[in-house]
Amino acid sequence: MSDFVRRHMVDTRPLSSADYRRLWMGQGVSFIGFQLTSTAVSKQIYDITGSSFWVGMLGPANLIPLVVFGLWGGAIADAVDRRRLLIVGALIAWTATLVLLIQTALGSRSVVLLLVTVAVHATGFAxxxxxxxxxxxxxxxxELVPAANTLNFLVASLGSVIGPxxxxxxxxxxxxxxxxxxxxxxxxxxxYAAVRLPRLEPVGDVVRPGLRSVVDGLRYISGNRVVMMxxxxxxxxxxxxxxxALFPETAAERFGGSSIAFGWLTASIAIGSVLGGLLSGWVGRVRRQGMALTFTIAVWGLSVAAAGLARELWLMVALLAVGGAADLVSAVWRQTILQTHAPDEMRGRMQGVFTVVVAGGPRLGDLRAGITAAWFGATAAWVGGGLACAVAVLVAGAAVxxxxxxRPTTRETGDK
Structure with missing residues (x-):
């Protein structure tokens, strides 16, 4: 039994570090609140407008700050005390949440004001x-970084279940x-977790944050086809x-506008991520990670497409959960590649690009879903997007x- 647990269940060894443990727990609790706000804003905009297009506009409202401040924030993280920068970013996001609270208390129904506030919140997250x-x-x-990444994605996924x-x-x-x-x-x-961290001054060659340092980070990525792909x-x-972005409309059309159904749909992907994380002991033993990434993302696309055709809430949630498990596994592999193979003086910039892609990609998805739903309807936008993903990722993966x-090595400095 102990051997089964060791090989298949999540590795908790990183939690023996007090600093990491506080950071992990703080991230988990605060992320529940983050998901509360994200879910509430999405439904609030739909209730005001009755349009998935405006819900989809949350995509660019989040994406633009994520691109600009994600890259810039990563460059700064390579040049300053990372503890202090973490505190500053958290305070920006918290201020935006207070503004949302004030707007609602005053009875504001301005969609533009909501989108602007969301953009400020995204700046802090970036x-x-x-x-x-x-x-x-x-x-x-x-050697504990992959396990720490799994724990991070697991607690974020748990927050993505509890929050919605x-x-x-x-x-x-x-x-x-x-x-x-x-x-x-x-x-x-x-x-609290950020405040309790030790000082984390930069090590190695420090480059003044700015356009040049951002370009250096992008050049590092472009020179490595594995990282780029x-x-x-x-x-x-x-x-x-x-x-x-289609969840509010789907809940309205198929489940009578039930807030409970909307919450289950919003949490469904993260439910799968939690289950995938709990059973993640095998992830670190996979060697053909490029091929595995390709197939797991294809599984994600096909699961999403099947969920779009389902009519029962439990089946939609189950199919989206399968996709969520595949998404967590792929995220762990991608994050580990960046953290273990990039030198410390480049890690902030690598994480900046990672944040832009991981957080910005869903915003592009929101925009795509909202626009295609306005043209073809929610079901066609949902199912067609999942099928297109599966085909595109298999073609792209096999083409490189x-x-x-x-296969991972102890340290990657170029293409393998």
Whole structure:
């Protein structure tokens, strides 16, 4: 039994580090609040407009700050104390949550104001995301980084389950203001964890943050086809297949506008990620990671397409959960490649690009889903996107032999 647990269940050894443990727990608690706000904003905009197009506009409202400040924040993380930068980014996001709370308390129905506030919130996330990713290899030995990444994605996925399900109850009983207030209170856990971190001054060659340092990071990525393709396949997965912007319309059309059904749909992908994370002991033993990434993302696309055809809520949730498990596994492999093979003086910039792709890709998916739903209807946008993802990722993966044949080594400095 113990051998089964060791080989197949999640590796918890990184939690023996007090600094990492606080960071992990703080991230988990505050991410529940983040998901509360994200779910509430999505439904609030749909209730105001009755349009999936405007829900889809949350995509660019999040994407633009993520691209600009994700890259810039990653460059800064390579040049300053990462603990201090993490605190600054967290405070920016918290301020945006308070503004959402104030808007709702005043009875504002301005969609533009909501989108602007969401953009400010995304700015804070764009700074904290790459900074937190760059901190982890400084807190743990390299052999524990993959396990730490799995734990991070697991707790984020757990928050993505609890947050939307809690939002469904909160929105039904307390309204949008209650959801934003809960987020503001839960923020304290992540802030406490950041404050308790040790000073994390930059090591190695420090480059002044700016356009040149960002370009250096992008040049590093462009010179490594394996790293580049790990980003490409993730963009395909999110931009083509993510059906998140269609959840409000689907809940309205198939389930009578039930907030509970909306909460389950929003949580479904993360439910699969949690289950995948709990059974992730095998992930670190996979050697053909390029091929495995390609197939897991194809599984994601096909699961999404099948969910779009389902009519029962439980079946939609189950199929989306399968996709969520595949998404978590691929995310762990991609993140580990960046953290273990990039030198410390480049990690902030690598995590900046990772944040842009991981957080920005879903925003492209929101925009794609909203526009195609307006043209062809929600079902066609949902199912067609999933099928297009599966086809595109298989073609892209097979077209780059260096990625398709990729096996991890102790340290990567160029194409393998």
């Amino acid at each position: 700074i904290t995301g790459p900074t937190r990713g760059a901190i982890i290899p400084r807190l743990l030995p390299v 399900l809690l939002a469904g109850v909160v929105l039904a009983r307390g309204g949008y203001g209650t959801a934003y207030l809960a987020d503001a209170l839960l923020f304290g856990a992540g802030f 790990s980003f490409v396949v993730d963009i395909i997965a999110m931009a083509f297949a993510l059906p998140r 032999p260096a990625f398709w044949r990729y």
